[in-house]
Amino acid sequence: MLCLAALFAASLSSCSSRAVLVMEGGSPELKRAVARLAAEYSKRGGLSISALSAKAAGRGAVITIGWEFPGQETSARQFRVPAASIHKAKFGTAQSLVESGEAFTMLPLLWDAWGIGGSASRLASLNDDKTFSWKDRAGIVAARLLILAPGGEAGTRQALFWLSDAALPGKADVSDLMTGRAFAAGAPNKAFFESFAALERDKALFPGTLHYRAADVSNGASRSANVLVMGSYSWQRTLPSEEARGFRPLVYMQEGGYAMPVALLAGRVEGKGRAAKRAADFLLWLCQPEQQRALSETSGLMACNFNAPNLDVQAANCRDVATGASAIVLIDPEPSGPLGERWDSLLWALLSRSSEWERVLSEFGAQGK
Numbered sequence: 001m002l003c004l005a006a007l008f009a010a011s012l013s014s015c016s017s018r019a020v021l022v023m024e025g026g027s028p029e030l031k032r033a034v035a036r037l038a039a040e041y042s043k044r045g046g047l048s049i050s051a052l053s054a055k056a057a058g059r060g061a062v063i064t065i066g067w068e069f070p071g072q073e074t075s076a077r078q079f080r081v082p083a084a085s086i087h088k089a090k091f092g093t094a095q096s097l098v099e100s101g102e103a104f105t106m107l108p109l110l111w112d113a114w115g116i117g118g119s120a121s122r123l124a125s126l127n128d129d130k131t132f133s134w135k136d137r138a139g140i141v142a143a144r145l146l147i148l149a150p151g152g153e154a155g156t157r158q159a160l161f162w163l164s165d166a167a168l169p170g171k172a173d174v175s176d177l178m179t180g181r182a183f184a185a186g187a188p189n190k191a192f193f194e195s196f197a198a199l200e201r202d203k204a205l206f207p208g209t210l211h212y213r214a215a216d217v218s219n220g221a222s223r224s225a226n227v228l229v230m231g232s233y234s235w236q237r238t239l240p241s242e243e244a245r246g247f248r249p250l251v252y253m254q255e256g257g258y259a260m261p262v263a264l265l266a267g268r269v270e271g272k273g274r275a276a277k278r279a280a281d282f283l284l285w286l287c288q289p290e291q292q293r294a295l296s297e298t299s300g301l302m303a304c305n306f307n308a309p310n311l312d313v314q315a316a317n318c319r320d321v322a323t324g325a326s327a328i329v330l331i332d333p334e335p336s337g338p339l340g341e342r343w344d345s346l347l348w349a350l351l352s353r354s355s356e357w358e359r360v361l362s363e364f365g366a367q368g369k
Contacts (some may be wrong), residue, residue: 001137005027005042006133010291012120012190012244014050016045016046016047016171017047017048017060017274017275017279018047018050018059018060018061018174019045019047019048019049019050019060019062019259019269019271019275019279019282020039020049020050020051020060020061020062020063020276021035021271022062022063022064022066023035023065023066024064024066024067024336025065025066025067025265025334025336026065026066026265027299027301027335027353029299030102030110030295030298030299030301031293032298032369033194033298034065034286034295034300035051035280035292036284037294038122039283041282045278046278047275047278047281047282049279049282052323054169057202060271060275060279061269061270061271061275061276061278061279062168062269062271062279062363063078063210063267063268063269063279063283064267064268064269064270065265065266065267065268065332065335066265066266066336067263067264067265067266067330067332067333067334067340067341068106068108068264068265068266068330069178069330069332069335069337069339069340070174070175070178070179070330070339071178071179071181072337072345074105074338075270076214077201077259077270077271077272078102078105078268078269078270079105079148079268079269079270079271079272079276079277079279079280080092080103080104080105081103081104081105081107081280081283081284082102082103083101083103083104083217085280085284086104086107086275086284086287089284089285089287089288089290090289090305090307091284091287091288091304091305091307092306092307093108093304093305093306094192094304094306094319094322094325095209095323096259096260096262096322096323096325096326096327097262097328098302098326099184099265099324105268106266106267106268107266107268107280107283107284107286107287108264108265108266108304109266109267109283109286109287109295110235110265110295110296110301110302110303110304111262111263111264111265111293111297111301111302111304111322112155112232112233112263112301112302112331112333113232113233113234113249113250113260113261113262113302113318113321113322114155114156114159114230114231114249114261114331115131115230115236115247115248115249115318116132116228116229116247116248116250117228117229117231117236117239117246117247117248117304118227118229118244118245118246119229119241119243119244119245119246120243120244120314122143122145122228123228123246123248125139125140125142125145126139126140126248127139128248129248129319130248130249130317130321131248131249131250131251131258131321132163132164132248132249132250133250133251133252133253133258134164134165134190134252134253135165135253137202137204139231140204140228140366141204144226144228144349145205145207145227145228146204146205146206146224146227146228146229147204147206147209147227147228147229147230148206148209148212148217148220148227148230149205149206149209149210149212149217149220149229149230150212150214150216150217150231150235151209151210151211151212151230151275152210152211152212152213152216152331152353153213153214154332154333154334154335154344155230155232155263155331155332155333156230156232157210157330157344157347157348157351158261158343158347159230159232159261159331160183160196160208160210160230161192161196162174162192162252162261162329163183163195163196163199163252164192164195164196164252165195166191166192166195167253167254167255168171168207168252168253168254168256168258168259168329169188169254171259171327172367174327175261176330176344177189177192178339179329179339179343180339180342180343183365184346184361184364184365185358185361185362187241190361193214193350193357193361194357195351196347196350196357197354197355197357198353198354199354200354206220206227210351211318211351211352212233214231215231216250217231218238218239218240221239222239226262230250232263232301232333233247233249233302233314233315233318234299234301235304235312236299237300237312238300245314246314247269247314247317247318248317249317249318249321249322251321251325252329254326254327256326257324257325257326257327258325258326259325259326259327259328259329260321260322260323260325260327260328260329261328261329261331262306262322262328262329262330262331263301263330263333264328264329264330265301265331266304268284269283279287287304288305289303289305289306289308289309292305292308293308293309296308296309296311297311297326299331300321302315302318303361306323315323318367332344342355346360346364349363349364
């Protein structure tokens, strides 16, 4: 009997595919949650998922979970998941959060939004009851309020860049500028950099806030009675408050609608054959409502599958706004790739040397040649 049991176990092992899991973004708590779910999924048989190591690299399929950014390269080894498989998994989301076509190389798992937060009484100074755009700051100034923002954090300064009275360019133009394919110092792009550098003097912003870190803003928000906070939804959920906090997602006005600044944590698979197919099935499993809820509650990020439960009424509003968005602007809260790092370092240089913004642009252009 023991021999038969051993033979059966060996046959299962021989039929099992292997995959390596790489987490390129997310909090330590989220990474642990994903690892826990991967271990649970591995017990089901058919796919053995291990953490990245020198020994495991190059064997089977590679599952990478990280933040999306414009211009990310796709390799010939990336597995394409048929759209029919996504629909079969009961995955539903905003059209702006997914790729178009009959097959996807990227499966969105969790997302975050940027916006204005505060008590209901303070938010009442804004015009719209669902969103915040830069034109709404007139109401904030009139109400003698100030915007407190952790501009020293990568995600927030990227979201701040497109704050302008001018309409947001088209999706392709935005991506070209962020990836360096477009000439930053040329018209009309130069005007956006000038507007960003001028934020330092905007009367709606708390003095010096463009250099604050999250901890600074958290302390200031609890002590100041005349501020609204601008930052990510997931972070603002952690802020202490004596009364219920509201959150209005930030939007950029553009011709025919609006775009949202969004951080998108997604999964990709490299490999081929049965191992890649089973690795993609694991990502589809993570997209199901039960797993989406577990990951969302652990991280404070919102589930990309809109069929999963909302964290709170603010998340429900964010979903409504994302559903109506004509486009998204990708934000990388943890810049790691060369494109994301280059874009974020440029924005930080502009904030640090706002009076020399034209020289910063010139230096940036010279580095890219």
